[in-house]
Amino acid sequence: MTSATPRLKLINVSKTFPGVQAVKSVSLEAYSQQILALVGENGAGKSTLMNIINGVVQPDSGSIMLDGVEVRIDSPRRAQSLGITMIHQELALIPELTVGQNMFLGREPSRGGWIDWNELYRQTQQVLDRLGIAISARAKIAELSIAEQQLVEIARALSYQARLIALDEPTSSLTDRETEILFRLVRQLRAEGVALIYISHRMEEIFALADRIAVMRDGELITAGPASEFTPQRVVQLMVGRELQPSASQPAQPRGEPILRATNLVAGKAVRGVSLTLHRGEIVGMAGLVGAGRTNVARLLFGADRLDQGEIWFEGKPVSIRSPRDAIRLGIGLVTEDRKAQGLFLKQSVRNNAGAGLLERLSRFGFVNFRALTQQVSDLTTRLRVRTPSLNQQVRNLSGGNQQKVIIARWLALQPKVLILDEPTRGVDVGAKADIHALIRELAAQGMAILMISSELPEILAVSDRILVMREGRITAELNRAEATQDRIMQAAVGQE
Numbered sequence: 254m255t256s257a258t259p260r261l262k263l264i265n266v267s268k269t270f271p272g273v274q275a276v277k278s279v280s281l282e283a284y285s286q287q288i289l290a291l292v293g294e295n296g297a298g299k300s301t302l303m304n305i306i307n308g309v310v311q312p313d314s315g316s317i318m319l320d321g322v323e324v325r326i327d328s329p330r331r332a333q334s335l336g337i338t339m340i341h342q343e344l345a346l347i348p349e350l351t352v353g354q355n356m357f358l359g360r361e362p363s364r365g366g367w368i369d370w371n372e373l374y375r376q377t378q379q380v381l382d383r384l385g386i387a388i389s390a391r392a393k394i395a396e397l398s399i400a401e402q403q404l405v406e407i408a409r410a411l412s413y414q415a416r417l418i419a420l421d422e423p424t425s426s427l428t429d430r431e432t433e434i435l436f437r438l439v440r441q442l443r444a445e446g447v448a449l450i451y452i453s454h455r456m457e458e459i460f461a462l463a464d465r466i467a468v469m470r471d472g473e474l475i476t477a478g479p480a481s482e483f484t485p486q487r488v489v490q491l492m493v494g495r496e497l498q499p500s501a502s503q504p505a506q507p508r509g510e511p512i513l514r515a516t517n518l519v520a521g522k523a524v525r526g527v528s529l530t531l532h533r534g535e536i537v538g539m540a541g542l543v544g545a546g547r548t549n550v551a552r553l554l555f556g557a558d559r560l561d562q563g564e565i566w567f568e569g570k571p572v573s574i575r576s577p578r579d580a581i582r583l584g585i586g587l588v589t590e591d592r593k594a595q596g597l598f599l600k601q602s603v604r605n606n607a608g609a610g611l612l613e614r615l616s617r618f619g620f621v622n623f624r625a626l627t628q629q630v631s632d633l634t635t636r637l638r639v640r641t642p643s644l645n646q647q648v649r650n651l652s653g654g655n656q657q658k659v660i661i662a663r664w665l666a667l668q669p670k671v672l673i674l675d676e677p678t679r680g681v682d683v684g685a686k687a688d689i690h691a692l693i694r695e696l697a698a699q700g701m702a703i704l705m706i707s708s709e710l711p712e713i714l715a716v717s718d719r720i721l722v723m724r725e726g727r728i729t730a731e732l733n734r735a736e737a738t739q740d741r742i743m744q745a746a747v748g749q750e
Contacts, residue, residue: 258321260285260448261306261417266315268301270650273642275301277472278315283417288439288449290459290480293469293492294682296640296652299452302469303419307339308332320416336416340406340423348395353377355394356409380408384438400431407438418442419450424458436462454682456485470494493684508718509533512702513585513671515554518563523549525726531671531702536693538717539706540742545723547706548590551673555587556580584670588660588677597656599649603641604630606648607662633662638688654685661692671702678712690716710739722746
């Protein structure tokens with residue numbers, strides 16, 4: 254039975270950063286034995302609100318109540334002492350330490366002034382066993398899968414006697430089976446009296462788990478209420494504040510002549526004899542399970558990895574792509590899967606990131622025409638609806654969806670003939686996803702050849718004209734739009750086709 258007193262109550266909480274008011278007078282409640290889904294576009298204020306709860310940033314105004322008592326949370330350590338824990342999308346575990354060492358880092362049990370390792374591992378195993386997590390307390394974090402590391406993060410939260418746990422996109426790197434395990438654990442925590450705040454862009458997860466839903470937009474709380482009062486369509490409409498173009502399949506556009514052809518590509522064990530053809534004006538989706546070799550193929554076509562065997566033809570001529578520079582000169586672009594590690598200069602401005610590829614073209618005698626650079630970047634960011642206070646804003650301060658748009662803007666500035674998109678909408682909200690889908694279709698209609706890698710089958714089916722399915726380094730199926738279904742794709746991905 255849910256308590257009448259909220260476990261957490263925010264009253265008129267606000268926070269302003271230079272150039273933007275991130276949270277505007279938000280009042281919100283989270284209850285024990287309930288899962289509150291917090292949803293909104295990237296940049297809606299969800300992360301700032303969670304950072305306030307977790308003591309990472311301090312609110313400018315407003316108050317926080319915990320079990321009916323007003324509290325001041327001025328640091329993550331203070332939040333932990335109050336039983337509040339945040340599990341971030343980017344895990345904060347130390348790979349070379351064991352599960353037990355990570356769980357009790359900085360608060361190890363001691364005896365006679367020395368760390369009591371046996372007691373540390375005993376307590377760790379006790380927490381793991383209570384949650385039904387089949388992991389050894391002495392296992393190294395580096396030896397665990399991402400899903401297992403996610404479970405360790407939750408176990409660590411409970412070792413602090415957590416009363417409230419916030420989870421930020423916890424399934425973004427998990428398989429369906431691993432997601433089911435996580436769901437079981439979240440439901441178990443709810444039954445044990447923990448209050449949970451669950452942040453996700455995936456509507457199916459929200460409606461599978463949530464007891465209540467709260468929607469944020471532009472830093473404000475738009476509404477909150479029982480999940481039974483919402484539909485996925487209603488949530489999306491409240492999140493974006495506008496009608497989205499449906500992601501349902503659009504009529505296939507007539508494709509042009511072949512522009513890129515690869516035959517019998519081999520690279521170690523990751524790519525084992527892949528052949529494919531991309532046509533002008535065509536969107537080719539590439540599906541498959543994690544580790545199937547999709548990203549490896551993209552990197553080979555872009556010259557980022559060495560090719561052991563095979564041939565690549567571009568515009569009817571054999572070519573040697575030994576580096577990304579070779580690919581770019583031909584007219585091939587790659588939006589990488591990991592935008593932060595491989596795509597962005599995080600401490601640089603939006604202008605510098607989006608305009609990086611234009612520097613050579615807009616330079617003369619060693620001087621860059623910054624007026625022309627600024628104008629072109631401004632036109633692109635406006636076209637892609639990048640939400641930023643200014644072009645001078647550091648790109649690391651943008652939401653994930655806007656960061657992704659900045660990377661795409663960089664490639665559009667170079668006007669590539671072939672654009673490879675590796676998980677282009679991972680971690681972005683529904684509004685940004687709809688914008689990116691519309692842009693992909695627009696680029697194809699203008700004659701660009703698109704190769705889109707995605708782990709989301711609805712996205713693959715909605716956007717692609719043709720679908721390639723990979724398994725264990727090989728293409729196991731090629732399906733046109735009319736014959737492709739989620740079942741057929743999955744059968745090919747697991748070897749049942």
